[in-house]
Amino acid sequence: MERVMWIFGAFAAAVAVVYGVWGEWSEPVGLVGLTLGALLGFMIAGYLSITRRKLEGVPPEDDPLGEISDIAGDYGFFSPHSWWPLWLAASCAVMFLGLAIGWWLVALGAFFVIPALVGWVFEYWKGPHAL
Template identity: 40%
Template sequence: MKIQGKLFIWLAVFILAIAVIYGVWSKEAAGTTALFMAFGLSIMIGFYLAFTAKRIDAGAQDNKEADVADDAGELGFFSPYSWWPLALGVGGALAFMGIVFGWWLMYFSTPIIVLGLFGWVFEYYRGETQNQ
């Protein structure tokens, strides 16, 4: 995880340099602001990864002598047949259409987003009788 932190910090330095050059050269506020925000996000991720790398054991990616098989193993649990991301996608699409067509559309998108979020988070906490 140490290398990922360094990569994001170097990316942040690059984005900062590009933001300054772009801001001076173009004198355009929206793009310059977006680049500075991208710098902020990259530096936050980089410092988080660098800070976390100090607290956990070194992984196979931190060892220059490691093989690909050294990092094999379970990566986590991913829900294979979940429909809740579709509900979140529909709710998010309606919310963004609400920005374009009218804020009244948020009244329809907010319950869909909340329902999809709660359904996805608590998908496996329904008890033994619900899964039969």
């Protein structure tokens, strides 16, 4: 995946240059979009490169001779009982619906988004489930 993102970033950068030269640098919207696409590809490729360097050796899922039991174990911490993502998603849905209906609904959704986001971020900060 890392290689694909490097290729995508290079392709988008090359197309941005060709687009700019062909349009005599007069049309900025396409140029900005292609440049942002190139930066996005390079950003993801860079992140994947840094993450790959932190891992030692070949991961078990990439080993062609690997067994299923090689990848047994913990994969991280997952919250099995959190209701905050539901409230955050509902609040965001109200906000985005407000873009179509009216700005008052965006304000109402933002009023609920902020406590839902804070609650989700600080869910394990204090209380019985603190980490």
